[in-house]
Amino acid sequence: MEAHSSEVFVIGLTVFFLACIIGYYVVWSVTPALHSPLMGVTNAISSVIIVGAILAAGPIGHDISKFFGIIGVVLASINIFGGFIVTYRMLSMFKKKPKKEKKD
Amino acid sequence: MSANMVAVLYLLSALLFIFALRGLSHPESSRLGNIFGIVGMVIAIITTLMFKSVLSYTEIGAAILIGGAIGTFIALRIEMTALPQLVAAFHSLVGIAAVFVAAAAFYDPASFGIGNFDSIGTSSLVEMSIGTFIGAITFSGSILAFGKLQGTVSGKPIVFKFQHTINALILLFIVALIVMFVINQSPTIFWSIVIVSIILGFLVVIPIGGADMPVVVSMLNSYSGWAACGIGFTLSNNLLIITGALVGASGAILSYIMSKGMNRSIISVVLGGFGGEQAASATSDNSDKIVKQGNAEDAAYIMKNADSVIIVPGYGMAVAQAQHALREMGEILKKEGINVRYAIHPVAGRMPGHMNVLLAEANVPYEEVLELDEINHDFPMTEVSFVIGANDVTNPAAKTDEASPIYGMPILDVEKSQTVLFIKRSMATGYSGVDNELFYRDNTTMLFGDAKKMCEDIVKSLA
Numbered sequence: 001m002e003a004h005s006s007e008v009f010v011i012g013l014t015v016f017f018l019a020c021i022i023g024y025y026v027v028w029s030v031t032p033a034l035h036s037p038l039m040g041v042t043n044a045i046s047s048v049i050i051v052g053a054i055l056a057a058g059p060i061g062h063d064i065s066k067f068f069g070i071i072g073v074v075l076a077s078i079n080i081f082g083g084f085i086v087t088y089r090m091l092s093m094f095k096k097k098p099k100k101e102k103k104d
Numbered sequence: 105m106s107a108n109m110v111a112v113l114y115l116l117s118a119l120l121f122i123f124a125l126r127g128l129s130h131p132e133s134s135r136l137g138n139i140f141g142i143v144g145m146v147i148a149i150i151t152t153l154m155f156k157s158v159l160s161y162t163e164i165g166a167a168i169l170i171g172g173a174i175g176t177f178i179a180l181r182i183e184m185t186a187l188p189q190l191v192a193a194f195h196s197l198v199g200i201a202a203v204f205v206a207a208a209a210f211y212d213p214a215s216f217g218i219g220n221f222d223s224i225g226t227s228s229l230v231e232m233s234i235g236t237f238i239g240a241i242t243f244s245g246s247i248l249a250f251g252k253l254q255g256t257v258s259g260k261p262i263v264f265k266f267q268h269t270i271n272a273l274i275l276l277f278i279v280a281l282i283v284m285f286v287i288n289q290s291p292t293i294f295w296s297i298v299i300v301s302i303i304l305g306f307l308v309v310i311p312i313g314g315a316d317m318p319v320v321v322s323m324l325n326s327y328s329g330w331a332a333c334g335i336g337f338t339l340s341n342n343l344l345i346i347t348g349a350l351v352g353a354s355g356a357i358l359s360y361i362m363s364k365g366m367n368r369s370i371i372s373v374v375l376g377g378f379g380g381e382q383a384a385s386a387t388s389d390n391s392d393k394i395v396k397q398g399n400a401e402d403a404a405y406i407m408k409n410a411d412s413v414i415i416v417p418g419y420g421m422a423v424a425q426a427q428h429a430l431r432e433m434g435e436i437l438k439k440e441g442i443n444v445r446y447a448i449h450p451v452a453g454r455m456p457g458h459m460n461v462l463l464a465e466a467n468v469p470y471e472e473v474l475e476l477d478e479i480n481h482d483f484p485m486t487e488v489s490f491v492i493g494a495n496d497v498t499n500p501a502a503k504t505d506e507a508s509p510i511y512g513m514p515i516l517d518v519e520k521s522q523t524v525l526f527i528k529r530s531m532a533t534g535y536s537g538v539d540n541e542l543f544y545r546d547n548t549t550m551l552f553g554d555a556k557k558m559c560e561d562i563v564k565s566l567a
Contacts, residue, residue: 008340009227016333019346022122023353030128032361032450032475035457036187038128038354039325041141043194045121046332046351048145049205051152052339055215056208057167058158065212066160070167072204075197077171078178082194084142085179086187091138093184093464094131 037090044083050076105154113151114343120144121347125354131470148343157215184465185422188455189253192246192321198328199242203298205335206236210294216339222289228338229289233282235334236294237301242327244305249320252309253454261313274304312373315419315496317454318362319373326355358456365450365476367502367512395531398549400561403490403525406549408566410487410523412443414479416516417459418452420493420527420555429559430492431466436566446473447480447516449497480517489518491526492555498526499540508538524548527558 030038053076056069120140127137149168152158182190209232213219218228251257278300285293312320329351336344363370398406407413415434421427434444446468452459463473483489491498494516502513518524519542526548542548551558 006227009337012337012340012342012345015342016337016345016349019118019349020353023125023350024357026122026125026350027354027357030125031130033448033457033460033470033473034128034131034134035358035361036191036455036461037134037138037457038125039191039321039358039455039457041124041128041138042325042329042351042354043191043198045124045141045145045347046198046328047201048117048121048148048344048347049198049202049332049335051148051341051344052205052209052216052335053201054149054152054158054164055155055339056205056212057164058155058160059212059215060159063212065208065210065215066163068204068208068211070163072201072208073164073167074171074174075201075204077168078175079171079194079197079201080145080175081172082175082179082190084138084145085176086182086190087138087141088135089179090184090187090461090464091131091134093461093467094134094470096132096469 034091034094037087037094040083040087040090044080044087047076047079047083050080105151110151110155111342113147114341117144117148117151118343118346120147121350125350184461185425186254187461188317188321188453188458189250191455192250192253192324195321195324195328196243196246196250199239199244199246199331202239202328202331202335203236203243206232206239206338207294207298209335209338210291218338218340224289226286229286230282231334231337233285233294233297235331235338236297237278237282238327238334239331240298240301241305241308242324242331244302245309245320245327246305246324248306248309249317249324252313253317253321259313259317261316262310267307267311271304271307274300274307278304308374315451315454316366316373318451318456318458319359319366319370321455322355322358322362323370323374324355326352326359329353329355362451362456365514367510367514393544395543396546396549398525398551400551400558401565402549403551403558404562404565406523406525407437407442407488407490407562408440410442412482412486413437413445413488413490414483414486414518414521415444415446416489416491416494416498416518417446417448417463418492418494418497419454419458420495420529422453422458422462422493424493424555424557426492426554426556426559427462427466427468429556429563431463431468433559433563433566434468434472436563440566444472445479445482447476448473449476449494449516450514452494452497476514476516483517483520486521487523489516489521489524491518491524492559493527495528495540496538498542499538501538501541510538518542519545519547522547525551527551527553527555529554 053072124137124141127133333348501508
C-alpha cells in the first residue's frame with residue numbers, strides 16, 4: 001500500500017490553501033483589541049499536533065518512538081491547557097462592565 | 105471507528121477551531137469562541153484515542169494529566185504584564201513538540217501508516233524534515249524571545265559581521281542535510297537537521313531588539329502554525345493541516361500589522377539591528393532646549409479643568425504596573441464629567457494587543473479604549489493628552505524629519521492637543537534611540553518619575 005501517494009499530497013495541498021484563505025479572512029475580522037487573546041487561542045489550537053503524539057504513544061511496548069510520543073503529549077498538553085486557560089483569563093477581563101458608580 | 109467517521113469528527117473539530125477565531129471579532133462573542141476551541145480540541149483528542157492502534161491509555165492519560173497540570177498552574181499564576189514571555193514560551197513548546205512527533209514518525213512510521221523504518225516514502229521524508237526544521241527553529245527562536253522579554257537575556261539587538269551571510273549559509277546547509285536525509289534516511293542526519301535548525305533559530309532572533317518584539321512574537325506564532333502544518337502533511341492529517349494553516353495565517357497577518365505600525369517591512373525587522381547604533385547621534389542638538397517640568401499637582405490641576413483627556417499608554421506602563429493606578433485616575437476624572445479615553449498604538453507594548461489586555465485587567469471598559477485610526481483625528485479637539493510609558497509612537501519627527509529612523513511611522517498626534525502631559529523616568533531616548541522633539545514643545549509638560557507613583561500622586565491631588 002502506498003499510503004502517501006501523490007494523490008494524498010495533492011488533497012493535503014488543496015486543504016492547505018483553502019484553510020489559508022479561510023484563516024486570512026477570519027483573522028482580519030478579529031478586532032485589534034483582542035490580538036493578545038488571538039495569540040493565546042492560536043497557540044492552544046496549534047497544539048492539535050497532540051493528535052500525532054497520541055498516535056506515536058499509542059502502541060503497547062517500550063520503543064523510542066513511543067517515548068517521543070509521550071513527551072509530545074506532555075508538551076502539547078501544557079500548551080492546550082495553558083493556552084485555553086490564559087485566553088479565558090484575558091477574555092473574562094473584556095466582559096462588559098456594568099455602568100455603576102465606583103465606590104472609592 | 106471507521107476512517108470516514110474519523111475524517112468527519114476531525115472536520116468538525118477543524119470547523120470549531122475556525123469558529124473559535126471568528127468569535128474574536130467582538131469581545132462579547134469571544135468567550136463562546138474560546139469554548140468552541142476547547143470543544144474542538146476535546147473532540148480531536150477523543151477521536152484519536154479511539155484509534156485501534158492506540159492502546160496505552162494509562163501512559164497517555166498520565167502524560168495529559170502532567171502536562172495539563174503544569175499548563176493550568178502556569179496559566180493561572182501568570183501576571184498579565186508577563187503575557188508576552190508566556191506566549192513566547194508556549195510557542196517554543198509547540199515547536200519542540202512538533203520535533204518529537206516528527207521523530208516518532210521517523211522511528212515508527214508504521215504507526216502513522218507512512219511505511220516502515222528505512223523505507224519511508226520520499227514525500228513523507230521531505231514533509232517530515234520540513235516540519236522538523238520549522239519546529240526546531242520555532243523552539244529555539246521562542247526560547248531566545250522568551251529570554252529577551254523576561255530580561256534574562258539582554259533585550260538589545262546583537263549584531264555582528266556577516267550575520268546574514270552566516271544565516272544564509274546555515275540555511276543552505278540545512279537544505280543539503282534534508283536532501284541527504286531523503287536519500288539515506290539516516291537517524292544521524294535527522295538529528296543533525298534538528299540541531300542545526302535550533303542554532304539557526306537562535307541566530308535569527310539574536311539581532312532583533314526590544315520594541316520589535318511584537319513582530320517577533322507574531323512571527324514565531326506563525327512558525328508554530330507552519331510546523332503543525334508540516335506534521336499534518338507528514339501524517340496526511342487534514343485537521344493538522346487546517347489548524348496549522350489557520351495559526352500560520354494568523355501569525356503572518358499579525359506580523360504584517362505590527363510592521364506596518366512601525367512603517368517597516370517585515371524583512372527589515374527580521375534582519376534586525378534596529379535602534380542599536382543611532383542612539384548616540386540623535387540627542388546632541390537638543391541639549392540646549394528648554395524642557396517644561398511639572399509635578400503631580402500641576403497635572404491634576406490641568407486635567408481637572410479640561411473637558412477631554414486622551415490617555416496614551418505604552419510599554420512603560422506595563423513595566424511600572426501602572427494600569428490600576430491609571431484606571432483610578434481615569435475614574436476620578438470621569439466623575440468630574442471629563443471625557444476620558446485611551447488611545448492605543450498598534451505596536452504599543454511587547455505583543456499585539458498587549459495594552460488592551462492590561463487596561464481590561466484594570467477594569468477599563470473596552471468602549472473607552474480606541475485604536476489609532478479611530479481616535480487620531482480627535483487630538484486637535486482634545487485639551488489634554490496624557491502620555492504614560494510611550495515615546496516613539498508620539499514623536500512628531502516621524503511625520504516631519506525624513507532623516508529620522510522612525511520617519512513614516514504612523515504616530516498618535518498628541519502634539520495637536522492643547523496640552524501634553526508626558527510621564528517619563530528621565531530624558532533618555534525611546535527604543536529607536538531618537539530624541540522626541542515633543543519634550544521641548546511649549547504645550548508639553550514633562551512629569552518625571554515612576555509611572556505608577558505619578559498616577560497615584562495625581563489621584564491624591566485630585567481627591
